[in-house]
Structures are given as C-alpha cells and as structure tokens.
Amino acid sequence: MDSQGIKRIRQACANCRRKKTKCTGDRPICSHCRRNRLACIYEPYSSTVAESTVNPVPVAPMANNMNVDLLQRISTIESRLAELSGQSAHQNEYGLPSTGDLTPHLTVTRSQLAHARQLPPTTFQENASLSLLPSSILNSVIDTYFERVHNQPYSYFLESSFRQKLESSSLPQCLILAVLASAVRFSNHEFYAGRTQEASQQYARESWLSVLADHLTVEDNLNVHVVQTVNLLAVVDYTAGRVRSGWLKIGLAARISQDLHLMSEPSQWLSCSEQEEHRRAFWSIYLVDKLISCGRSRPLVILDEDCEVQLPCDERSFQNGEWRKTSTIGQLLNWNSKLTESPSPFALVVLMASIFGRCTRYVHQNRKMDEMPPWDPKSEFSAINSSLLLLESYSKSGNWQLSDILHGSVQAEGTVDRQEIGHVIFAHTLFHLCHCLLNHPFLVRRWLKPFGAKAPASFSSRALQDGCDHAKQLMDLLREATEYGYLVESSFYAYCIAVAGGIHSLASHFDRSKARDSDSLHYLQQSIEALERLANLWVHAGNIAAQLREFHSISHSFADLLDPGHLMDELDFGSEETMWSMIDYAIMGTDPSKRPLSPKPNAHLSSTAWGVLEPGMMGPAFDSPSANFLGLTPPMQLEGVEQFLNCSPGASNLI
Template sequence: MDMTLDPLNSGSIKRIRQACANCRRKKTKCSGERPVCFHCRRNRLTCVYEPYSTTISDPPAPPLAPTASIPTDQSNAKLLQRLSTIESRLAELSGCAPAGNGNNLSEFSLPGNHISTSGESGARSFPPAPVLRSVLGTYFEHVHNQPYSYFQEASFHEKLQWNVLPRCLVLAVLSSAVRFSKHDYYAGRTQEASERYARESWLSVLTEHLTAEDNLNVHVVQTVNLLAVVDYTAGRVSSGWLKIGLAARISQDLHMMDEPNQWLPFTEQEERRRAFWSAYLIDKLISCGRSRPLVILNEDCKVQLPCDEHTFREGEWKKTNTIEQLLSWNTEVTESPSPFALVILMASIFGRCTRYVHQNRRADEIPPWDPKSEFSAINSSLLLLESYSKIGTRRVSDILQTETESVDRKEVGHLVFARALFHLCHCLLNHPFLVRLRLKAFGSKAPTSFSARSLQVGCDHARHIMDVLRDAHESGCLIESSFYAYCIAIAGGVHSLASHFEHQSATRRQSDISHYFNESLDSLGRLAKLWVHAANMAVRLQEFHNISHQFASLLDPTCLTEDVDPASQELLWSMIDYGILGADPNQKPLTPQNTIPTLQTPSSGALGSDILENMQLQFENANQDIFTGLTPTMRLNEAEYLLNCSPRANGMI
C-alpha cells in the first residue's frame, strides 16, 4: 500500500488505496483525496481515479479500430468511467474526501436535484441545478446546429454526469444559451448573464488551459469557438476575430484538420470533426470585412465532412467526402452531402466571395465578365453547390409537409442557412457599389448590359433571402442565428439602393421594393431582441435608407466614369463590412463627413435606440443577487485587457 503525508493535515500519516491517473503517469506520490488529490488541485488538473483493473498494471495498448458492428470499446470505456464515478461518490459518502478542495474549480456534478462542486467559488459560478438543466436544454433547442455543431446531446449530458466537462466549456455553453432562456431566474438580465458567463469562461481558459502544461483538448476549441461568437455579436469585433484565430491554431496543434484516431469512440470522432468544421465555419463568416484574412485554408483540411444527424445521434460511423472532393467538378459523388456538410461547402464559397469583395488585389486586371476572372469562378462554384443541394428548387414549407415523418428539423435548419448563404454570395457579387468599383477601371469598355444584369441579379437574390427566411419562420423553423442579421442587412441595403432606380421593370415595382425593405427592418428588429449587433444593424440600415437617394448614380450604367467621394465610399463600405455594420453606431458616425448632417430621424431612433435603452433599463432594474458568486468586479476589470485583446475590440475599426 502507498503511504504519504496528507497535505491538509500535516504531521499525520494517511494510508491510501489508490493513486490518481495523473500521479501514476508522472510517478509522483498521490495524497489520495477524493474527488481531487492535492497534486491535481495545486496544478489545476482534472483528477481521475481509474478502476482498479486499469491501475494494477501499466496502461494497456490502444484498442483496435472499432467497427460499426462491434462497438465493444465504446461500451467498455463508458463502463469504466461509470465505475470510476461510482467509486468517487462512495469515497465522498464514506467521508474520505476532505473538505478543503476550494482551489479546484474545474469539476461539478448534478446528483439528483442538487448541484455539487469542488469548491464554494466554483459552485457559486453556476446557477442552481434546475436552472442549469433548463439552460442546457435551451442550448440544444436554440443554439445547437444553428448553424454550429459541437456535441451529441446524449453524450454531452452523460459527460456532465461524469464530471469530465471542463468548467470553461459549461460556462461558454451557458453564455451562448442564456439569451434564449425564458427562465424567471434571468428575467430581464439575459444579456448581462451571457456577458458574465463569457468572462468567467475566458478567464478559466486562460488560467486552467492556456497557461497549464499539456491541458489543451477539443473542449478548449469548442469553448473558444463559442466565446468568439459571443464577443463578435456583442460588438467586440477584434476580440471575437482573435479568439477564432486562437481556436483555429489550437485545433491545428491538436491535428484536428486530419482524421481523428480510429480507436476513439465514433461519437468522439465526430465531435472532433464538428468542432474543427465549426471553427472553419466561424472563420469564414466573421472574416467578411477588409483587413481580416482567413485563417483556415481548404488545402489544409484533410478531415472528412460531417455526417448526417441520424448517424451522429446513433453514435455510428459513416464515410463522407472531404471538402476538396466535393469542390471538384470531376469527383464522383454517389451520395448527397449532409445538410451540415452543405453549410461547410457554402461557407467555403462564401469565404472565396468575401476575399474577392474585400481583398482581391487583381480586380483591375481581369474584367468580371471574363471566363478567367474570379467573379466567373465563384459563380461556377455556386452552380456546383446548386447541383448538390437543389438550392432554390423547393420551399422549406414543402419539405416539411411532404416529409413529416422522416425530416429532421435541425437538418432543415442547416438547409435554410446554406440557402441564405447562397443568395448572400450573389448579393455581394452583384452589389451595385461593388460592381461599380469593378467596372470603373475599364471605363467605356465596360458593357452597360453587364451592369444592368448585375443589378437585376442582386435585387432578385436579395428578395430570395427574405423569401427563404420568411418561409422557414412561418413553417416553424428557428431563424435565430446571429449571422442571419448580416444576411438581412445586406439584402435591405440592396433594396434601399434599388428603390431609387428609375428604370424598374414591371415585376420590380417600387411598392415591391419598399415592402422587402420594410420586411428587412422588421426582421432585424426581431433579431435585435436576441443580438446586440442586430439592433445596431437596424439603426444603420434605417439611417442609410434616409440618404441612399444620393447614391442613385451607382445604378446608372452610363455614369460609371463618375467618381464617388472618399467619405461616401467609406459609408458604402460600412454597409458591407460585417464588423462595422454590427458595431455600435454611436461610436462611429455613419454619415459621410462634411457632406450630410448627423441623422436623427424619428423612425431610426424608435427602431434602434429604444431597443438598446430598454435592454439597459432591464439590466439596471433587475435583481443583482444571481451574479454575486461570479468573479469580483475588480478581477473582471483587471481581465478586460485579456478579454478585449485589441484597442479596436469594441468595433472601432
């Protein structure tokens, strides 16, 4: 039997029956406290006591690659973990666990209706157990697969019971889900709760993972991905962008761009894939702006695309294509990609589109109508995706009505998102301002028919964005993703410019354009109840519409040689750049300098400022007690630099 001094009761001898896995691996004396020994508590490690059968001898060799017909390894792993958990609980009940584990904040459990943690501070960082369970349920209803996907729901709850989910991840999940919660515990304070949980989660990542040796894993990637979205949508643009860069680098360090080890359970293999592809997806979406190059490149992605939801839920394995295979016209595809895989494919094309719009340095060399141009290549890729998914050929309501028994609403949500991205790409490629910039270099050589056709295509796809989202919403789908705000704002900007075009066809009457523009504002107002950046976009869109008549010349194919003054160009760029469009409009005036006075119209004030003022009043009048257990204010202020890593982190771009 191993014998060691008890660090909490120096001078006494404590006889322990078993050392934890960390102490055995590092060949150090283990104090034997349950559930966390002194060594793990001091080094902030996850302390695991393995069953005796796995600790008597050296660890066994990795099991053989699992097959679909013999899921023995996965079952054994679950059984061993359950035995370990039961052993820890028995040790606690028998009084073997000391009372002084306050420094370990990384584990908690949900036995019955009571939440227990490895320390008072950790316990107070989480809501009561019933509230926690409610918010986690909200996460899988409103956040999971909207569009990012990280967990198999059953596996997540099981790991929560096993105490193997790190504290930072649970806090990040709470931060992402609480804005959708209807629980009385957060009445009027969901936004503040989201911010507090996000801060605590990020501090936990810094102290327990980034500054600890060999403590990076897929959970850290999942956490930082979630926090990047929270930051970006709250207006901390640079902070969110830097976080997704960090998540991408961690995933690459863990070789998540390659296929996972085959000895892992199938569910964990797919979770690793989805964590990587979610990081890839976020990278593509939030890099839609100038001076924000992409981090993850297609040629580095060797891992196969996500499988369908049924296969994932059942914990089965399925061979799927890689992104390179599906982006090639020569690949023989025998089975349609899963809806989540279609989102990834569409995001890849969208990333190429944003590089062309914001960062293409050779735009003046090849005209967009040339078959060798990037404009033509992107349109070709969009046709390829259309062949995979039949985008635009079926309404969402028709899909739900004809396939009620077999349709998966989460997968329908991915189809809706892919369609919205598809139409968004066409809106950006054919945006009146951007087309004018591309054609100006060619002067009188630019065919007027190209400009006129681009305007019509852009207007049509702006209308399609609103049609798809309206149809999905009326069919009962959740249209709550933060990125929908950007899609709607771009469509609204196109409608605003088109409303001043004098040569509308019979099918594009002014009343139709006004209807779609007003619908864009209404949709942003609905999303503003959930997302701060959506409220900012609504204000900017309304103010832009009040002055958009000054840019009517952009739509005239005969006026391509006229210059647009720099201030007006900056204004028009601000209506396309995701980071600027979602930033607080009060921090950077929208109107061009020295040309247009500050805009304070009744419609714009009522639409945007009231939303933000009401949110602020709710925070000020709400009960403050539910957050008293979180990190003290002084600590939060000291961490502000780490949370917002750039002087431009609040959207000051």
C-alpha cells in the first residue's frame, strides 16, 4: 500500500479512542462525532499518551511529593471533565447536565489547568456546548436575531446563507455563540424566562474563549467569521456596562479586518452575496467604532481615508444575490461627486456615522479651539454643519417628518422594507444627535470662551436655540417611529436619548427661572420613559436612565448655560466634570457603583424645589440562577477569570 495515501493524525478524540474507532482528527468536531451527534472532545495530548509511554518523563530534581499529588489531582479533574462532556445520562429536560454533577472542585478554568500543567491554552479544546442545546431553542433564538437584531443597525449576514451554513455545521462555534449572546435578550422562549441576561453573559463568555483558543492563538486561522464574532461581542460587552472590554474588542475587530484587507474590495472569486457580506462586516465594524468613540480619550481606530471598499448595496439586491456598483465613503462625502443613484439606507447610516465621528472628535478631542472661532466659514464647526446637509440631499426629506421619510422609502411596487426604514430612522437620529452635540449649551460655552467679548451674541443665541430644537426633533422622531410600529431598540438610541434629555433638563429649569411656558419638562419625561423601556433590554440603558435622573436633580445649577448673557461665567472643576458626564458615552453606560468618584459642584443643590421627576424603574433587575445554559462548561467562579475574559488587566473603575 502506498504510504502517501495513509492519513496520520496526531490525536484521536475521546469518543473514538474509547470506542476504538478510526478518528479523522477534524477539529472542533470529527466526522464520527458529527455523524452521531456526539460531543467531540480532544483531551490534553499529554494525558492521551501517558498510558503508552514506556519511559516516564523525568521529574525535575526540585519536585516533591506535593507536585506529584497536584498533577494527579489535575489529571483526575481533566478525566472528570471529559466524562461530563460526553455523558448524556444526567441531562435534564433542557439537555443540560444536572447541577448536582458539577461538584465544587470542578469550578476551574481551562487557562488555570493549562498553567498548572505548563501547557499552552490551545491544548484545551472547546467543548461542544451547542450540541446539547435543543434545536428548537437554537432555531427560536436565531429567528429572534433576524427579527430584532439584524440591521438594527449592524448588518453581517445574508439570512438564507447563514441558515444554510448553520444547518450544515459549517459555521464556527464562536460565531453561533456570539449571535445567541446578541439575540437572547429579545427572546421570549420559556427556556430563558427570567434568565436572558445570564444567558447572554454565558454565551458571550464561551464565544470569547472559543475565539482565543481556536483563532487568536492558532496561526493563519483568522477569517471574516472571527471579525463578525468579535464585533458582536464588543457590542454585548459595552451594553452590559463592561465599557473597557467592549472598547478593546472593537479595536481588535478593526485590526483583524485590516489584516484581512476588508477595507478594500473583496475577491472577485467570491459570490456576489459573499462579497457583500464582507463589505457589511467591515462597515459594521466601522459603525461600532464611530459610535462607541463618543468620549474623551476614545480616538477612532478606522479612518475614512483608509476605506476603499464600496458602501453597502440596497437590501433587495443583497437578498437576491445581485452585484451592484455603489459609491465609496469618500465619494458620498464629496459634494462634487456625480452619483448615478441614491445611496442605500445602510449607506446613509455609514454616511452619518462618518459625520458623527468627525463631530465627536471635534467635541471631545479638539485641541485647537482658540485658533479659529466656530462662526468662521473655514472652521471645523462650519465644515461639520455643511456635511450634515448631505443627509438632507441624499434622503430627499425636506421637513424631517417621519411621514416624509416613509414616503421616500416606498419601493416601486408600493411595499416598504421595515428594516431599511429602520436604517433611515437611525440615520436621521444621528443627524439630530450631531446638532445636539455641536449646539449643546455646555459645549457652546467652550467654543466661545477663548474669544471673550468678541463672540457675537447672535451666534450663541442661534446655537443654543438649535440645540434645544434638535433635541425635541430627535424625541419626536423616535416617538413617531414607535407609534408607527417600527423597532426603536438599538442600544445606541439610549445615548441619543440621554444627550437630548440633558438638554431638556437644562431648558426646563431655565424656562422656569424666566417664568415662561415650556414643554421641555414634558420632553424630559418622554426621554426617561424611553430609557426605561430600553433598560428592559440593555443594562447600560438603565445606567443611563439613572444618570439622567441624577443630573436633573442638580441641573438647575447649570441652567444659566442657556443664557447668552452668562456664557462667559466660570464653571468650577466639579461642575465641568458633571457636564462632561452627560455627553461621554463611556461614563454614561458604566455601572454607577463602579464609576470613579467625581468632584461635586460647589453650588448648594436642592432637588425638591425644582420639579424633580418621581423615581421610576431604573432598569431591569436580573437574577442569577445557577442553571448553566451552555450545558458542559463548569461554572467559572474564580475572580481572575473575569479579568481574563474581559481583556481588562488589573482593577478598573470602568468595568
């Protein structure tokens, strides 16, 4: 027999070795286990060869009986883990192992076991946790993903292709788990009743472990699925209040996408649908990078000038697998570009994300405020305002009413794609948010302060009025969208609402001090109610709602920010930090109990005399039942593992 025809593998899986059948060695699942729907486990290589080793590995001279006992105990734990991974006799009605089988001494992590045996973490293969999740539950959550998460506003997959790959087991486990972590918060399946937050955290944790073990520590094993996974996990972490973890993950996703050249046009050897998926994966990373960089010391990772890939096409062409030529972001931002057709709704979101990124950089990282006044036509302030007019040009909506937006989105046969409408609503929300930031009372004061008495009163009056007007228009748009039945559930809406709500709070106190009628308090109430609805889905929305309530209880101290005659007044350091906290996304979304202590304003504050809103729901209270959604992974109860999983070395006041 020709020796070249024999395929030798380094190690057989536990099932094949136990049954003495030939193992193909495929990872993470060999052919035998996939065919028989078994949990495919590859035990540490050292334990599989121990029985056949003739000469034992010599022990270092310094080793003592304690070291030998420790290695024996670890070997016992590994064997027990393998048994738990392969057994099915002790599964409960949900296909999960009974909690009584998970004895306390098994609450260790793969990395700790690897460290104890001085083996690299990659020798510990990911368990087949998804194989124990009933298909009915898996399909239910996948359905939820495409109903509630897909195109809200991030877009990664062609649904038909995703489902086909899921059925054929050709999607990596890390990606499936990331999709589950993103969608389970919206699930109404009885299996997750009262436990959606815990399930999301467990799926995200296991997905991240899979990324680390199967891709980041393996040479040449990065692909677009890894990019999609890490980007999904960045959003999960950020919206759970783990700000630093989400921040680091989006940076990693951006670097991987650049390494894969996703910022350039994909290979022509790919199908049209696959090419578009690659484009959308990149633009979703671009979008997350722009949105979560709204804060001090949060520079952008992806620059517009590096983006050569064309913008996403319309949803119908994508679904039909058609190739369509679209503009690049540079062409869309250029007034002189000759566009053959209007950009797709997703492309409008990318356009607004680009302008928003420019806006946040000007707001949070402007180091040259005193060199050029904002009213100068050559200033960055004027340039951003000019760019914002592009949305009006491309969206064909003049009065900024939702009815106009809907009318402009009706297709030739009279139908409306609700997810495309969602993109249009999101783009217009970003438009109003940019105006709220550029004309925020606190920031207008910063723009004018370097120029003192030279600052024209007409500019400050107009800017302050524009900020209040766009804050109201933002809330009107989201209210109408909800009344029309469109989904207003994107996590970033929480930040948009909070910025507008902060302006409403200042305006309500200012108007009251001037004894004039105002609807600002009504808009503030709408803002808090909207945040409380979002808090049922997103942890950080509850944190933001608490921040807005707390701010309103003291905002009467800052009401003069809306008075053009007092813009030159000094704010103490504590007051400035308070105002920064109302426009910094990272501070807003962090768990209030874990925020750094900030200096308090010097002014005496009294919340009862200024119409403070009654306390309401501050966010969902999530219990922590002991059930393990992943089926095989033992509970991780050691403090060190959280820092490892969240990529946050050392103690942090942001996590």
